[in-house]
């Protein structure tokens with residue numbers, strides 16, 4: 445087995461949760477629900493201690509600071525610049 449095969453096999457094993465979620469998202473059109481087991485390993489990137497998220501609608505909400513990150517096509521967008529501040533997130537969640 446060459447190195448490329450090894451690396452891709454490793455990547456597949458390490459990130460199995462992601463393709464499964466993507467497939468589910470495609471099958472259930474418009475579903476942005478994150479698998480609970482996957483949600484457990486995610487943490488808010490804006491704090492060194494990486495606090496857990498809870499999912500509200502199409503957003504993952506930081507349980508410490510209550511800001512959120514969008515889930516697009518079943519994929520959480522967790523870059524610091526994707527953050528949605530608490531006030532705006534409340535508006536989005538109430539449909540405004």
Ligand SMILES: [Zn+2]
Pocket residue numbers: 488489490491506507508509510511
């Ligand atoms: Zn946070």
